[in-house]
Amino acid sequence: MAASLSGKGVSALYKPLAEINVTPLVDVMLVLLIVFMITAPMLAAGLKVDLPQAKQAQPLKLQDPVVITVAKDGRLRLGDDEIAKDALIEAIRAKLGDDSARVLHLRGDKQASYGDVIAVMDLLAANGLTHIAMVADARGKPDPESTTPAEAATSAPAVAPP
Secondary structure, X not given: OOXXXXXXXXXXXXXXXXXOOOHHXXXXXXXXXXXXXXXXXXXXXXXXXXXXXXXXOOOOOOOOXXXXXXXXXXXXXXXXXXXXXXXXXHHHHHHHOOOOOOOEEEEEOXXXXXXXXXXXXXXXXXXXXXXXXXXXXOOOOOOHHHOOHHHHHHOOEEEOOO
């Protein structure tokens, strides 16, 4: 009852295969291709909707925002012009005209006193200008005054809703 384990019969059973079965891979790839072909047009264009016509609708007026900046030393700017605190409300009302619902963008330097920014917000709210949006840099870039023009052009400010 002697058996040889090193014979040709045993090694022939466990011979390694040199080929890979790619049929399951091709099946999965075809399913993924079909899924992406179906979902890609919906992601790009959305659903097609037949919109109703409004007879009284007026187009929106695209206007530049009114930007108020509080510098780190407490100085105020309205747009690009430096302005005194007591003349701020009159200048804003002159820029707004009849459009009192227009949003004011308030930018505060990160090194500015929190009290200075709140004082400007309080001054605006006390005079009926309550549509205020706080502007922040979403990418954490430095202040535009301390950056080069190329860096400032690539920086995208984030606006908090009023």
